[in-house]
Structure formats: structure tokens, C-alpha cells
Amino acid sequence: QVQLVESGGGLVQPGGSLRLSCAASASIFRLNVAGWYRQAPGKGREWVAKITRDGRTYYTDSVKGRFTVSADNAKDTVFLQMSSLEPEDTAVYYCWTPDSWGQGTQVTVSS
Numbered sequence: 001q002v003q004l005v006e007s008g009g010g011l012v013q014p015g016g017s018l019r020l021s022c023a024a025s026a027s028i029f030r031l032n033v034a035g036w037y038r039q040a041p042g043k044g045r046e047w048v049a050k051i052t053r054d055g056r057t058y059y060t061d062s063v064k065g066r067f068t069v070s071a072d073n074a075k076d077t078v079f080l081q082m083s084s085l086e087p088e089d090t091a092v093y094y095c096w097t098p099d100s101w102g103q104g105t106q107v108t109v110s111s
Contacts, residue, residue, distance in 0.1 A: 001099050002028065002099075002100050004025075004097065004100050005024075006020060006093065007021050009093060009106045010106075010108070011110065013109070014109055014110075020036070020093055022077060022079070022080075022102055024076040024077070024100075029071070030097075031099060035051060036078075040091040041091075046060065047060055050069065051069045051070065068080070069081075080093065086109060089107060090109050093106075093107050
């Protein structure tokens with residue numbers, strides 16, 4: 001397992017942007033993929049986006065065109081740039097690798 005530490009959450013108005021970071025204690029791509037999940041109040045955990053070691057990216061339909069997942073392989077860090085945020089994006093966002101989870105960071109979209 002690797003330790004994953006998220007940062008960058010907070011309160012933002014609808015239409016605003018946030019950038020989440022996830023720093024790993026070891027090679028974040030040692031299992032070839034990393035990504036993000038989220039859990040809204042009263043709902044189950046939902047996959048959001050993932051990125052492979054070679055840079056391929058995948059997104060759930062609800063965030064396509066608004067969110068961008070990227071990575072700095074040298075720093076073992078994965079990012080989630082979120083734009084055009086909507087109240088429905090309010091959730092705890094979790095960094096993920098196939099054998100590890102971060103502790104989560106709260107994102108609240110509200111006016």
C-alpha cells in the first residue's frame with residue numbers, strides 16, 4: 001500500500017474552479033493507474049476520473065468537459081482540476097489507486 005494525501009478542497013461558488021492534489025508516499029503509478037472518486041451526502045462513492053501511467057485519461061459522463069485529471073510522475077502526485085463547478089459536485093473527493101485510498105477532501109459548491 002501507499003499513503004495518499006489529498007489537498008485543495010474548499011468552498012466555491014457555482015461556476016467556480018478548484019484544483020485538488022494527491023501526493024503519494026511512493027510511486028503513485030506502481031499499479032499503472034490512479035484517480036479520483038467522490039461521495040456526496042447520503043449517496044454511495046462514485047468514480048470520477050482516472051489516469052494511467054502513460055497519460056490516458058477517463059472521466060465519468062457528468063464531469064466530462066469540466067474536470068481534468070493530470071499527473072506529475074516525478075513528484076508522485078495526481079491532480080484534479082475542476083471547473084464550471086455545480087452544486088451537484090458537492091462531495092468528499094478521494095484519491096485512489098487500486099490498493100489505496102486517501103482520507104478525502106471536502107468540496108462544497110454553494111452560493
